[in-house]
Amino acid sequence: MAPLSVEVTETMTGKPGNWSQRLVNWARIKSPWITIFNSGGCNACDIEILACLIPRFDVERFGILAKGSPRHADILIITGPATLKQASRLRRVWEQMPEPKYVIAIGACGAEGGAYHGLYHVMDRVESVIPVDVYVAGCPPRPDEVINAVVTCLGLLAEDIAHGGKEWRQKKAIEIPDNAKTTVEVRV
Amino acid sequence: MTGPLTCDFVMEKMKEFGTVEQVRANRFRIPTTPDRLRDAVKSVQESLACDRLLTISAADNRQTFELHYHFTGQHRTIVTITIELPREMPELPTMSDMLLPAGIYERQIHDLFGIVFSGHPALKKILLNEDWPEKEYPLRKDWKPKEKTFYGGITEEGR
Numbered sequence: 511m512a513p514l515s516v517e518v519t520e521t522m523t524g525k526p527g528n529w530s531q532r533l534v535n536w537a538r539i540k541s542p543w544i545t546i547f548n549s550g551g552c553n554a555c556d557i558e559i560l561a562c563l564i565p566r567f568d569v570e571r572f573g574i575l576a577k578g579s580p581r582h583a584d585i586l587i588i589t590g591p592a593t594l595k596q597a598s599r600l601r602r603v604w605e606q607m608p609e610p611k612y613v614i615a616i617g618a619c620g621a622e623g624g625a626y627h628g629l630y631h632v633m634d635r636v637e638s639v640i641p642v643d644v645y646v647a648g649c650p651p652r653p654d655e656v657i658n659a660v661v662t663c664l665g666l667l668a669e670d671i672a673h674g675g676k677e678w679r680q681k682k683a684i685e686i687p688d689n690a691k692t693t694v695e696v697r698v
Numbered sequence: 699m700t701g702p703l704t705c706d707f708v709m710e711k712m713k714e715f716g717t718v719e720q721v722r723a724n725r726f727r728i729p730t731t732p733d734r735l736r737d738a739v740k741s742v743q744e745s746l747a748c749d750r751l752l753t754i755s756a757a758d759n760r761q762t763f764e765l766h767y768h769f770t771g772q773h774r775t776i777v778t779i780t781i782e783l784p785r786e787m788p789e790l791p792t793m794s795d796m797l798l799p800a801g802i803y804e805r806q807i808h809d810l811f812g813i814v815f816s817g818h819p820a821l822k823k824i825l826l827n828e829d830w831p832e833k834e835y836p837l838r839k840d841w842k843p844k845e846k847t848f849y850g851g852i853t854e855e856g857r
Contacts, residue, residue: 594850595827601852630836630843631826633851 535671538584538610539664541573545583545607549600549636551590552625554650555616559587561653574660580604585612585663587656588642591619591626592633604640610670612663615642616656618649625649703746703775711745712738715779729780732790738779739767739796747771754803756811758839763788763813767800783813792818810837827851 546559562569563576577583580603592600604613615636618624623634636642643666646659670676708726709718715730715738730738742748748769757764762782769777783790792815794801804815805824812835815821823830829850835841843849 592851593827594830597851630849639852 539668541575542584542660542664542667543575543577543582544585544587544660545577545580545603546587546589547580547600547603548589549591549596549639550593550626550632551617551619555589555619558650558653559589559616559656562656567653567657569657569660572657572661574657580606581608583607584610584667585614585660587614587616587660588620588636589616591623592636592639594631594633597633597639600636600639610667610676612643612667613640614644614646614659614663616646616659617651618647621645621647701773703773703777708746708777712741715741724775725778726775727778727780729782732781732783735767735779735781736791736793736796739769739793742769742777742779743796746777747773748775748777751797751799752776754800754807756807756813756837758811758837760839761785763811765790765807765813767793788813789816790814791816794818809835811835812838 546556548556561567562574580586584607586604586607588600604611613636615621619626620636620642623629623632626632627634633639644659644663646655648655666679670678673679702724703726705718705720705726708728712718712728715728715734717729719727719729721727728738728742746769748771750770752768752770755766755768757766762784765781765783767779769779781790788811790813792801792804794804794815795817801818801820802824804818805821807813808815808818808821809823809825812833826836827850829848831847831849834847834849836843
């Protein structure tokens with residue numbers, strides 16, 4: 511009996527891939543699943559996100575579905591700054607998500623600490639715990655801005671599939687060539 | 699007893715613990731000393747019919763630590779027992795055996811102010827993170843974060 515040959519394709523190779531992989535990519539863009547995590551915020555952003563889920567804004571018409579478990583989610587939505595106590599929990603939640611995973615930091619707190627900036631119990635930036643893809647300004651932002659962030663995230667996902675990974679948009683360290691280094695002579 | 703407590707009534711019942719001060723129409727403050735705290739709480743519970751502990755608030759006024767025990771009951775009058783503790787040795791007996799909800803407030807105060815409640819069954823960390831250093835009490839007025847101390851959170855290695 512011949513051994514089973516399984517064609518292994520990467521999730522985001524940029525190549526057309528086989529039929530099932532193309533189906534998964536299509537479904538991922540059409541219907542992202544989100545999970546919401548409060549890493550120590552004041553609950554205002556949570557209320558605005560919950561307003562997205564009720565019939566007034568109704569994100570399910572775009573296929574966006576809120577899930578309870580991070581293992582089922584594509585996009586992690588974080589509200590609030592990362593407090594010292596939540597930082598390790600936030601890292602653990604993020605590590606449980608399957609690739610490709612995207613992170614949206616909601617509000618001023620996720621970007622720079624906001625009202626909690628410089629306090630004894632916060633790490634100020636969510637970026638210092640996990641990498642963030644999309645920031646949303648506001649304290650708190652309106653629900654339509656949150657929906658816009660998720661849609662922006664889907665655009666990023668489509669571009670990442672086309673580029674074959676997330677590396678193309680990561681900042682590179684500036685390399686200083688050896689001949690550019692100068693020596694300073696001090697004359698007395 | 700359904701109506702609000704009157705000032706004369708509270709003064710008559712609590713006169714052995716100190717001068718009763720009427721802050722507002724339905725708020726009374728009774729300053730007392732730490733060693734008479736348990737008697738004062740028992741008296742408030744029995745003679746003033748205050749069966750609920752609202753909260754315990756703590757403050758640092760740079761000379762002493764203030765502790766305020768706020769009580770209320772069916773009469774909807776808030777009675778506050780106020781004590782002051784020395785900064786050098788802030789220690790007083792726990793109230794968690796008489797007032798069950800006091801235990802969790804005492805743990806919070808111990809976290810942030812370093813006040814020791816002797817006899818508390820489990821005086822462990824509740825608000826601060828688990829890797830917060832010992833002997834660091836962030837809500838004391840003279841506390842400043844030290845530069846070389848690690849206060850918890852994510853390290854470069856990622857834990």
